[in-house]
Amino acid sequence: MVRRCPRCNSKSVRYDRSLAGRAVCGGCGMVLPPNDPRQANQSTTPRITLLPNRLRTRNAFAWLIPSGLLAGYLYMWANPRAISTWMPPDSATARNSWNIATPADIELLIGKAQQAEPAASSQASDDAIRRVTSSLISKGVRILISDSVTPGAGGEWDPGRGELRIRPSTVLLGTPALAQAFAHEAAHVAQSCRAGGISKNSEPMGIQVDPAKTYQQQLDSALYKGPLSNKAIELEAYTVGAIPEWAPKLLDHFCK
Numbered sequence: 001m002v003r004r005c006p007r008c009n010s011k012s013v014r015y016d017r018s019l020a021g022r023a024v025c026g027g028c029g030m031v032l033p034p035n036d037p038r039q040a041n042q043s044t045t046p047r048i049t050l051l052p053n054r055l056r057t058r059n060a061f062a063w064l065i066p067s068g069l070l071a072g073y074l075y076m077w078a079n080p081r082a083i084s085t086w087m088p089p090d091s092a093t094a095r096n097s098w099n100i101a102t103p104a105d106i107e108l109l110i111g112k113a114q115q116a117e118p119a120a121s122s123q124a125s126d127d128a129i130r131r132v133t134s135s136l137i138s139k140g141v142r143i144l145i146s147d148s149v150t151p152g153a154g155g156e157w158d159p160g161r162g163e164l165r166i167r168p169s170t171v172l173l174g175t176p177a178l179a180q181a182f183a184h185e186a187a188h189v190a191q192s193c194r195a196g197g198i199s200k201n202s203e204p205m206g207i208q209v210d211p212a213k214t215y216q217q218q219l220d221s222a223l224y225k226g227p228l229s230n231k232a233i234e235l236e237a238y239t240v241g242a243i244p245e246w247a248p249k250l251l252d253h254f255c256k
Contacts, residue, residue, distance in 0.1 A: 005030055097146035097165075106133050109145070110175060117174030125175035128244035132182045135248040136164060139255045140198060141189055145171060152223055155181045157188035159199050164189065184241035186251055191233055193255035204232045205254065209239040 004011055005025035012026025023032040100109055110129055114121045136143055146165045149156050154170040154177075157163075164185045171178055191202035212219065212231075215238040219231050240246045 003032070005032065097144040097148070100133060100143040100145065101137065103134070106130055109133075109171065109178075113171050113173075113175045113178045116172040117177075120174030120176050122176060125179040125244075128179040128247075129175060129182060132179070132186050132244060132247045135251045136182075136186055136189065139189065139193075139251055150223065152221065155185045157185045157192070157202070159192045159201060162198055179244045180241040183244035183247040184237045186247035187237040187240035188233065190247075190250040190254040191236065193251070198255065202233045205236055205250065207236055207239070207250070209235050210242065214238075 003013055003023075005027060007030045008025065008028040010025055010027030013023050013032065014026045015021050016024045016031075023034070024030065025032055098105070098109075100106060106129065110126050113129075114126075133143060140162060142161070142163045144163055144165045145168055147167060149165050149167045153167070154173075155164065155166040158165065164182075166178070166181055166185070170181050187205075188202050189198065191205055192198050192200045194205045195201060195203040212235055215235065218224075218238060219234060224231055224234050240250065
């Protein structure tokens with residue numbers, strides 16, 4: 001078949017080097033389409049080849065997995081209590097313990113302390129326990145009655161788990177002793193909030209405290225070994241423990 005120009009119908013054809021050897025009409029100068037119909041849609045500009053849908057999906061998943069892991073790591077770094085919140089810890093702190101989480105639990109706890117030491121019970125101590133425990137729960141603290149407490153201590157605050165643990169033997173001392181223990185540990189929670197959040201290690205709140213000699217025996221115990229400056233947090237906690245009504249106020253002030 002004779003090649004003709006679609007514009008001027010000329011049979012004259014020349015090949016232009018400036019156009020990478022493309023065929024050009026010798027009469028009007030129009031760039032002629034290629035003879036091969038399969039090349040009709042080809043041009044000198046590069047084509048963008050899209051990946052098949054299956055490959056694009058695989059590529060998306062390949063990025064999604066490491067991105068998800070990174071996001072999870074960053075979340076856990078910013079929220080160290082997340083694991084203990086999502087999954088109850090498989091330890092003695094969770095096993096064989098009593099989680100004080102509702103008003104009914106609080107009343108049963110007070111009743112247990114009253115039965116153990118009825119002569120020591122008082123309405124003021126009962127009310128103090130109610131206020132402190134309710135405030136702790138509202139701040140996201142998990143309260144456990146558990147034997148998983150540092151030897152020699154009646155209770156302890158574990159910021160890593162967000163747990164306040166009271167030894168069962170402390171409950172058996174009656175409501176005044178129990179109120180003091182809760183207020184003492186609640187002071188440590190407030191100290192964590194003062195340091196930046198419940199998951200942080202305690203730092204002094206800067207409140208007025210009783211003279212150190214008032215609690216010298218406790219401060220000199222093996223529980224508080226270390227630099228003298230570290231005992232400032234315990235002196236604050238013992239002072240709050242002696243005045244349990246301070247504890248909810250400190251929690252509200254520091255744990256926003």
